[in-house]
Amino acid sequence: MITVEKLVKEFGNFRAVDEVSFEVKEGEIFGILGPNGAGKTTLVMILATLLKPTKGKASVAGYDIVREASNVRKKIGIVFQETTLDLELTARENLDFHARLYGMEKKERGKRIAEVLELVGLSDNADTVVKKFSGGMKRRLEIARGLIHSPEVLFLDEPTLGLDAITRRKIWDYIAEARKDTTIVLNTNYIDEAERLCDRVAIMNRGKIIALEEPKKLINLAESVIILEGIGFEKLKDLLENYRYVLSGNALRIYTKEGNRILPEIISSAIKKGVEITSARIEKPTLEDVFIQITKKWAE
Ligand SMILES: Nc1ncnc2c1ncn2[C@@H]1O[C@H](COP(=O)(O)OP(=O)(O)OP(=O)(O)O)[C@@H](O)[C@H]1O
Numbered sequence: 001m002i003t004v005e006k007l008v009k010e011f012g013n014f015r016a017v018d019e020v021s022f023e024v025k026e027g028e029i030f031g032i033l034g035p036n037g038a039g040k041t042t043l044v045m046i047l048a049t050l051l052k053p054t055k056g057k058a059s060v061a062g063y064d065i066v067r068e069a070s071n072v073r074k075k076i077g078i079v080f081q082e083t084t085l086d087l088e089l090t091a092r093e094n095l096d097f098h099a100r101l102y103g104m105e106k107k108e109r110g111k112r113i114a115e116v117l118e119l120v121g122l123s124d125n126a127d128t129v130v131k132k133f134s135g136g137m138k139r140r141l142e143i144a145r146g147l148i149h150s151p152e153v154l155f156l157d158e159p160t161l162g163l164d165a166i167t168r169r170k171i172w173d174y175i176a177e178a179r180k181d182t183t184i185v186l187n188t189n190y191i192d193e194a195e196r197l198c199d200r201v202a203i204m205n206r207g208k209i210i211a212l213e214e215p216k217k218l219i220n221l222a223e224s225v226i227i228l229e230g231i232g233f234e235k236l237k238d239l240l241e242n243y244r245y246v247l248s249g250n251a252l253r254i255y256t257k258e259g260n261r262i263l264p265e266i267i268s269s270a271i272k273k274g275v276e277i278t279s280a281r282i283e284k285p286t287l288e289d290v291f292i293q294i295t296k297k298w299a300e
């Protein structure tokens with residue numbers, strides 16, 4: 001459904017997207033996971049034909065994003081990172097306006113508006129002015145709007161940014177529902193969101209895709225984590241230099257494939273150096289650990 005080959009976007013001499021290549025299959029939810037400034041929005045804006053690439057090639061739904069941009073636009077829906085709803089209009093009016101832009105007939109518009117409002121649980125708020133909506137309701141309405149013309153591909157740029165835990169889960173349910181008819185590309189900096197929703201996840205950092213796998217396989221790639229809690233871990237600095245680790249507050253996380261061998265060694269050095277250890281355990285990695293490990297590795 002999407003192919004991307006060595007795509008580059010430069011702003012001046014800064015590379016926001018740096019030779020990115022990947023493919024998205026029909027029906028897939030494809031996640032792009034990365035920290036702030038990784039290049040996720042820039043990449044999606046290029047695929048949605050709203051920015052021109054500096055170099056490289058891409059096609060969406062069978063059309064070239066540069067030469068056949070207007071065909072691409074008919075096939076896609078997009079939910080931007082920042083809200084672009086008209087706050088003075090009702091939910092229905094917002095959707096109707098968008099549907100007209102796509103040249104949908106009146107009868108079809110009415111039917112489709114009812115369907116997408118139902119999908120995101122806003123049927124009862126159809127005639128409410130959007131400025132009275134909560135953040136979560138606005139987000140749901142934007143997803144509905146992205147789907148109004150039954151696009152083949154839906155781009156979602158951080159669909160749950162800043163929302164509470166319950167609202168996020170609801171939005172995940174709507175996205176899972178939408179995927180039945182639509183291929184979805186989802187930008188996120190939430191690891192749980194990528195893990196929960198995506199069939200495959202590309203981890204993006206500083207313009208590059210540094211890993212691309214099913215979430216479960218990504219986790220298997222990773223080392224296990226030794227988690228030590230206590231006071232005075234700075235005293236182990238020399239020893240820790242041999243490992244990949246993160247020290248934050250009272251918690252020390254060490255990434256290793258040999259947790260069982262290393263843990264006793266660390267604990268005995270800690271005791272010798274007068275570090276106070278309050279707890280020690282070895283955990284299977286989470287997607288977050290993978291993320292920290294590979295972004296750190298890449299930065300070295
Ligand atoms: N129009 C622009 N001109 C110059 N630099 C830009 C422009 N747009 C984006 N950038 C830079 O490109 C980099 C990638 O930005 P982008 O918005 O794509 O990141 P992102 O992964 O979406 O981040 P976030 O999670 O914060 O949304 C950033 O360093 C940003 O400052």
Ligand SMILES: [Mg+2]
Pocket residue numbers: 040041042081157
């Ligand atoms: Mg962004």
